Amino acid sequence: MSDINTKEPIDKANNGSPKPTSPNADRKLDFASFWEYSPAPENSDHVEIDERYNHFINGEFVEPVKGRYMKSINPANEEVLCEFAEGTSEDVDRAVKAARKAYEKTWSKISGKERGKYIFRLARIIQERARELAITETIDGGKPIRESRDVDVPLAAAHFFYYAGWADKLNYAFPGRKPKSIGVCGQIIPWNFPILMLAWKIAPALATGNTVVLKPAESTPVTALKFAEICRDAGLPAGVVNIVTGAGTTGSEIVNHPDVNKIAFTGSTIVGKIIQKSVAGTGKKITLELGGKGPNIVFEDAPLDQAVEGIVNAIFFNQGHVCCAGSRLLVQEGIADRLIQKLKDRMETLIVGDPLDKNTDIGAINSKAQYDRILEYLDIGVNEGAEMYQSSCSIPDNGYFCRPTIFTNVSQSNRIVQEEIFGPVLTIQTFRTPEEAIEKANNTPYGLASGVWTDKGSKIFKVGQAVRSGVIWSNTYNKFDPTSPFGGYKESGIGREGGLHGLYPYIKF
Amino acid sequence: MADRIEVLKTYKTYVGGKFPRSESDRTYRITDGKDNHIANACRCSRKDVRDAVLASRSAFGGWYARTAYNRGQVLYRIAEMLEGRKDQFVNELKLSGVKQKVALNEVHTAIDRLIYFAGWTDKISQVFGTVNPVASAHFNFSSPDATGVVGIIAPDEHPLLSVISLIAPVIATGNTCVLLASETNPLPAVSFGEVLHASDVPGGVVNILTGYRNETVETLTSHKDINALLLASRDIETGKLADENASLSVKRVVQYRAEDWFSGEHENPYLVLEFMETKTTWHPVGA
Numbered sequence: 018m019s020d021i022n023t024k025e026p027i028d029k030a031n032n033g034s035p036k037p038t039s040p041n042a043d044r045k046l047d048f049a050s051f052w053e054y055s056p057a058p059e060n061s062d063h064v065e066i067d068e069r070y071n072h073f074i075n076g077e078f079v080e081p082v083k084g085r086y087m088k089s090i091n092p093a094n095e096e097v098l099c100e101f102a103e104g105t106s107e108d109v110d111r112a113v114k115a116a117r118k119a120y121e122k123t124w125s126k127i128s129g130k131e132r133g134k135y136i137f138r139l140a141r142i143i144q145e146r147a148r149e150l151a152i153t154e155t156i157d158g159g160k161p162i163r164e165s166r167d168v169d170v171p172l173a174a175a176h177f178f179y180y181a182g183w184a185d186k187l188n189y190a191f192p193g194r195k196p197k198s199i200g201v202c203g204q205i206i207p208w209n210f211p212i213l214m215l216a217w218k219i220a221p222a223l224a225t226g227n228t229v230v231l232k233p234a235e236s237t238p239v240t241a242l243k244f245a246e247i248c249r250d251a252g253l254p255a256g257v258v259n260i261v262t263g264a265g266t267t268g269s270e271i272v273n274h275p276d277v278n279k280i281a282f283t284g285s286t287i288v289g290k291i292i293q294k295s296v297a298g299t300g301k302k303i304t305l306e307l308g309g310k311g312p313n314i315v316f317e318d319a320p321l322d323q324a325v326e327g328i329v330n331a332i333f334f335n336q337g338h339v340c341c342a343g344s345r346l347l348v349q350e351g352i353a354d355r356l357i358q359k360l361k362d363r364m365e366t367l368i369v370g371d372p373l374d375k376n377t378d379i380g381a382i383n384s385k386a387q388y389d390r391i392l393e394y395l396d397i398g399v400n401e402g403a404e405m406y407q408s409s410c411s412i413p414d415n416g417y418f419c420r421p422t423i424f425t426n427v428s429q430s431n432r433i434v435q436e437e438i439f440g441p442v443l444t445i446q447t448f449r450t451p452e453e454a455i456e457k458a459n460n461t462p463y464g465l466a467s468g469v470w471t472d473k474g475s476k477i478f479k480v481g482q483a484v485r486s487g488v489i490w491s492n493t494y495n496k497f498d499p500t501s502p503f504g505g506y507k508e509s510g511i512g513r514e515g516g517l518h519g520l521y522p523y524i525k526f
Numbered sequence: 527m528a529d530r531i532e533v534l535k536t537y538k539t540y541v542g543g544k545f546p547r548s549e550s551d552r553t554y555r556i557t558d559g560k561d562n563h564i565a566n567a568c569r570c571s572r573k574d575v576r577d578a579v580l581a582s583r584s585a586f587g588g589w590y591a592r593t594a595y596n597r598g599q600v601l602y603r604i605a606e607m608l609e610g611r612k613d614q615f616v617n618e619l620k621l622s623g624v625k626q627k628v629a630l631n632e633v634h635t636a637i638d639r640l641i642y643f644a645g646w647t648d649k650i651s652q653v654f655g656t657v658n659p660v661a662s663a664h665f666n667f668s669s670p671d672a673t674g675v676v677g678i679i680a681p682d683e684h685p686l687l688s689v690i691s692l693i694a695p696v697i698a699t700g701n702t703c704v705l706l707a708s709e710t711n712p713l714p715a716v717s718f719g720e721v722l723h724a725s726d727v728p729g730g731v732v733n734i735l736t737g738y739r740n741e742t743v744e745t746l747t748s749h750k751d752i753n754a755l756l757l758a759s760r761d762i763e764t765g766k767l768a769d770e771n772a773s774l775s776v777k778r779v780v781q782y783r784a785e786d787w788f789s790g791e792h793e794n795p796y797l798v799l800e801f802m803e804t805k806t807t808w809h810p811v812g813a
Contacts, residue, residue: 175661192653193794286776293773298766305776462775481807485674489807496808498660502668506803507753508776513804516658518668526796 054368057375059162064152066239070101072108072262073245075115076255082107087264089238092159092388093372093381093416101238104263109230109270112259116201116228117276119256124228125198133184136223138251140177143216146247147174150212150240155372158211158237159381159417160335162373172497173216176515179499180220183520187225190517196524198226199302200278203271205292206241207284208234208383209338209439214283215241217514219258220499225523227279228257230271235264236384272296279303281522283340286437286463286508293511304512304522306340306504308437309465312458313343313494314480316451317352319470323492325359328443331468331494333367333421336379337441338387340509341466343494345434346423346445347454353447357425364408364421371413379441381416388417391440398424398433403444435461451476455483464506468494487513537567537712539574539736540719542581543729548737549573556713564621567712570737575704575745578733582675582702583751585730590672590700594648601644601698604725605637611721612637615686618714622685635788636690642793643694650699650798663811670802672700673778674753677746679706679739679768681758684787686714691787692756695798697731701754704733706746712736739764747771754778754801 069086071078081102091098102108124132143150147170154165187196202222206214211233222229233241245260261267265288272280272295282292283306296303313331315324331343348356372380382388399405403424412418423443427434434444448454458467466488469480481489487505490496497503502518504510512522537556538545552569568574589597608615612633619629655669676696681688685708696703707715719734735742743764747755748771755768755777765781772779780800784792 194796290773290776293776294770297769297773298762300781307776477809485803487803487805489805491807491809493664493808493810496660496662496664498658498662498666500658501660501666501808502656502658502804502806504804506673511776511778516668516806517656518804 054376056371058371059152059155059373059375061152061156061373064149064156066099066153066156068099070099070238070242070262072102072104072112073242073248073258073260074108074112075259076249078245079111081105082111087235087262089157089236090384091156092236092383093413095415095417098157099239101242101262104232104261104267104270106270108261109267109274112230112261113201113274113276115256116230116259119254120200120228123254124257125226129185129187129226132223132226133181135251135253136177136181136184136220139247139253140174140181142247142251143170143174143177143244146243147171150243152373153243154212154237154240155380157239158208159372159383161377161380163375163377164335168497169210169213172499173212176213176216176499177220180224183221184224187520187524190520191524191526194526196225196520196526199523199525200227201276202227202229202279202281202523203274203277204229204231204281205268205271205284206231206233208237209335209340211237212240212244215244217283218281221514221519222281222523223257225520227523230259230261230277232261232263232268232271235262238262269295277301279523282306289510302522302525304514305510306514307508307510308463309340309342309505309509310345310435310437310461310463311341311343311466311468311486312345312347312484313468314347314454314458314470314484315349315352315356316471316473316476317349318472320472320492321352321356321359324470325356325363327468327470327492327494328360329363329367332443333379333441334495336382336419338383338439339495341488341495341503343466343468344438344443346443347448347457348445349454350447350449357423357445360423361406364423365410367408367410367421369410369412369418369420379421382419382440385417387439388419391419391438391442394433394436394438394440394442395422398427398431398442401427401431401433403427403431403433429457429460437463451480455480458484462508465504465509466490535565537565537716537736539568539570540716540722540732540734541574541578542584542733543723545719549577554738556710558621559623565713567716567736570735570742572741572745574735574737575742575749578704578735579675579749579751581730582704582733585728586674586702589697589702589728589731592700594651597698597700598644598647600726601640601647601694604721604727605640605644607721607725608633608637608640615714615717618717619686621713622711631788632684632687636687639687639691639793640694643698643798646795646798647698650795650802653795654799658806660808664808665811666806666808668804668806670699670799671805673801673803674701675751676701676703676754676756676801677749677752678703678756679743679746679759679764680708680715681760681784682708682711685711686718687787688758688784689715689718691784691792692758692782693732696756696801698798699802701801702731704735704746704752706739706742707734707736709737709739743767744771748774750775752777754780756780756782756801758782758784
């Protein structure tokens with residue numbers, strides 16, 4: 018049977034706008050009237066989180082030289098989760114010395130094959146401790162357990178698995194050249210995907226024969242310290258991986274240490290610029306994964322229901338704490354009203370609350386500081402004349418929670434359109450032609466990721482080529498894989514992580 | 527019989543496919559190193575740099591949109607044009623005190639280098655692009671893509687060969703550029719602009735400025751509409767300044783200090799890749 022028979026004729030009286038192809042197409046999603054969700058909390062009894070964590074240097078957990086500690090807060094209840102060491106220049110120096118020694122004495126001496134086997138071990142132990150890591154990630158950072166369980170931790174293990182296999186095959190990766198390791202890598206990672214970002218940094222560095230001093234973010238240090246246990250248990254030679262905890266000043270000690278050969282940073286564009294400036298003239302290699310303001314472009318020939326799911330996934334995944342979030346929806350004029358209504362209906366079904374609950378869609382905002390920042394942007398948006406809409410869901414009394422939010426009636430020059438908010442906040446603009454969509458998509462200093470939604474293949478390639486960003490998700494959004502290079506154009510960063518391209522930043526010829 | 531009075535050449539800049547003088551109307555003396563006057567060159571201003579960046583940005587879309595095959599042909603055409611003007615460049619290089627044999631070798635190597643990079647235009651994405659076997663129902667591929675406008679700071683030595691070795695890998699893949707020619711030895715670069723002009727290179731793809739570095743480098747390296755910098759100047763301070771200013775807009779910086787511009791090591795695709803982004807596209811697979 019041909020589909021043509023079932024299609025309804027174009028309604029000329031209605032300006033030729035496409036009619037729904039299914040009688041149910043415009044039916045509203047209504048979960049609440051029919052189903053009550055019972056609490057479904059993940060059991061966390063078996064997860065041990067120490068009261069106090071120390072640095073991991075030269076294969077041992079060592080107290081900070083100055084003896085100072087900071088606190089990590091569970092953002093879902095604002096209670097102190099644990100203490101962790103505050104790294105000073107002395108600690109960083111010890112870590113760099115350990116990494117240098119390990120580089121000279123062991124890691125650069127053993128064969129790629131043996132290196133790879135160590136990395137495979139790390140991948141396996143992450144898989145073995147997956148549930149514990151997922152729960153820890155959720156308690157420490159506030160992200161929904163469903164996400165840390167199904168996305169962050171499996172992808173982290175997969176990343177180690179992928180790069181383990183590269184360790185003895187590097188000569189095939191760079192046609193005509195013989196790659197060499199660089200030395201000691203200083204790596205600074207953010208709080209939005211703690212164990213996953215750790216994997217993105219450490220796996221390629223080790224596979225290419227480098228040693229590492231890594232600093233996790235000050236609001237989410239725990240899984241990195243559990244990873245330190247994994248390194249110890251895997252028998253990884255002492256000093257190959259060192260974890261130093263602390264805040265921005267600890268990070269700058271790593272960046273400015275003269276015996277560090279390479280800096281890899283993931284975080285905000287503001288800090289990325291400071292780091293790029295600090296290494297000026299030193300010859301240190303640098304990779305930066307910075308901010309974004311991802312345009313998510315929906316054409317009127319897109320599959321609308323799928324697009325709505327994509328829009329939700331693009332901006333509300335991980336509370337919008339995603340550098341590549343699709344935070345700017347660009348929707349073609351003819352379908353704007355319908356799409357926005359569908360989006361609002363879908364937003365009503367999102368559950369905001371206890372991150373450990375398996376039904377939760379949107380967890381806690383990662384920290385008080387970030388929570389305040391998001392609220393400030395909501396004010397800015399309203400003051401700029403934008404129209405704010407939030408879902409009506411309930412949110413817990415304690416902890417930092419933000420309802421999914423959209424802004425309509427915004428213009429390209431608004432701060433909420435130009436600046437990265439890093440929260441569950443979406444701006445919506447309309448466009449008429451592909452050219453206008455491309456123009457608006459490219460009109461920010463960022464260029465990390467974009468979405469294109471259309472059923473027309475040639476349009477995907479036209480728009481995908483013209484939009485200047487490192488990742489183009491067509492008819493999908495926020496997909497990640499260890500084999501897939503990730504990284505930005507323009508002010509979204511320098512270099513790529515993941516895939517064969519993710520090896521480049523860690524080698525020299 | 528009196529000797530014929532030679533017609534001397536006025537050296538100007540090459541911006542947006544035209545040959546304007548500096549908007550500042552200033553010039554400075556170029557000598558042969560023994561203080562014998564060769565010519566006057568334009569002493570470009572900050573405004574000249576900004577104008578050149580604007581021309582470069584305007585040309586980017588069109589040049590980038592050309593097919594790789596076409597860009598390869600244009601680069602090959604530059605080599606053809608240069609071959610035909612070999613004598614002019616040999617003589618110009620000799621003015622700065624270089625011997626005939628060295629000058630001829632420089633021109634020959636420069637022509638061959640253009641041909642080398644002309645051949646990469648339609649191969650780079652085949653050698654360095656990937657199809658990525660993601661663990662989900664998606665088709666996923668990565669391809670190198672031009673980064674945009676590149677600021678180039680040329681060295682003093684081998685002013686034709688070095689300039690071509692820097693420009694060719696940058697423009698081959700669709701980037702456009704603004705080049706600051708050597709302060710002391712800028713004339714072959716300016717004349718090379720005439721070759722570009724006669725070679726089907728669209729105006730603005732390559733822009734060549736002359737003048738005092740301390741009047742132009744700051745503006746070039748801090749200009750926010752430049753995406754990447756390629757520095758071949760040996761001056762360490764300039765290198766550091768470029769690094770620092772690059773951080774204002776997260777520019778990619780390549781410090782390229784060559785010992786021997788004649789060496790075959792300058793002919794490789796890795797310099798081309800420094801001025802390319804990797805773009806990765808996902809699409810679901812399903813019926």
